[in-house]
Amino acid sequence: MMSHLKKDLLVLDRDGTLIQDYPYENKVENFRILRLVVEGLKLLKDRFDFIIHTNQSGIARGKSSLKELQEMHLHLEKEFLKEDIAFLKIFFCPHATTENCICRKPSPELVRVYAKEQGYELSKAWVFGDRGTDVDLGKNFGGNSALLLTGFGVQELNQDPGVHRRADFVAANLFQAATFLRKRKLQKIVPRNEIGKLAADLRQQGKKIVTLNGSFDLMHFGHRSILKEAKAQGDVFIVALNTDESIRGNKGPARPINSLQARQQMMSTYDEVDFITDFSEPTPVQLLEEIKPAVHVNGSEYGENCVEAPTVKKHGGRIHIFNLVEGFSTSKMLAGELNPEDAFRNS
Ligand SMILES: [Mg+2]
Ligand SMILES: [Zn+2]
Structure with a gap:
């Protein structure tokens, strides 16, 4: 039977x-x-x-x-x-x-x-x-x-x-x-102390690494196009998430809404994302020093001269700027200005 x-x-x-x-x-x-x-x-x-x-x-x-x-x-x-x-x-x-x-x-x-x-x-x-x-x-x-x-x-x-x-x-x-x-694809989640080695192996294989960092607390449908655009810049896409403590330090005790573990697991559901790690420093500079990405993706609010730029360029990489999708943001959802029914969808 x-x-x-x-x-x-x-x-x-x-x-x-x-x-x-x-x-x-x-x-x-x-x-x-x-x-x-x-x-x-x-x-x-x-x-x-x-x-x-x-x-x-x-x-x-x-x-x-x-x-x-x-x-x-x-x-x-x-x-x-x-x-x-x-x-x-x-x-x-x-x-x-x-x-x-x-x-x-x-x-x-x-x-x-x-x-x-x-x-x-x-x-x-x-x-x-x-x-x-x-x-x-x-x-x-x-x-x-x-x-x-x-x-x-x-x-x-x-x-x-x-x-x-x-x-x-x-x-x-x-x-x-x-x-x-x-x-969820838990095998995509890589401990911070292993990401440098992984990145070195990938570079040796001739892979073009793309990086993106942020808190990505409550994913909404505007994030999808950012991830797609980022992935399109290279071969392997690594997302680094701020730890819970570093977000609390920045945004106050009410954030993050989701724990690092939950945020990493949600990020692992996206086909565009290959690996996910974390960082606790105020900026991702040290992390980028370890990963040495070919392309680092950043929001237009930070611009070409973002804090990450010198580190990325030093290793021959470039900064790619994306434009945020208007109308969709976590703050709008929490302020009741965006119906959560419409905030996350499969397209
Ligand atoms: Mg109820
Ligand atoms: Zn009862």
């Missing part, structure tokens, strides 16, 4: 994660699947089984009936089935926050019991959600969680200053979280 690989469990929040959030309501006429949710779940369906876990205190508050909730869930299942996406279970908590029930997120009890019955390994399970309670659910059952900035995610990030550190990954939207889980 063929052995078959057990899938891992993905616990999905409902409102603000899969569908538009209308707080406390369950109205089928308002039903809208968030953009790119279907595409994200399709990326994951061969590796994960999906269940939903939703807090619905609107029922205890009298703002929604159990009948409306059930109609909503029938409709939701039907709409996702049209896309060939099935949820094995929909858990909901109808209670008020004051009732101290065991079914309200972040209580892990429902997921814990389900995983035990069905034989899922909780350390490999993930939660995707737009609230701190979703992040904590994953932590409470001993698994992993991604905070999505759709729904209330941006507000949550602004109001709960520790939430991003409790999450394993902060993603603009579900599609980005799915890309992160599905496309």
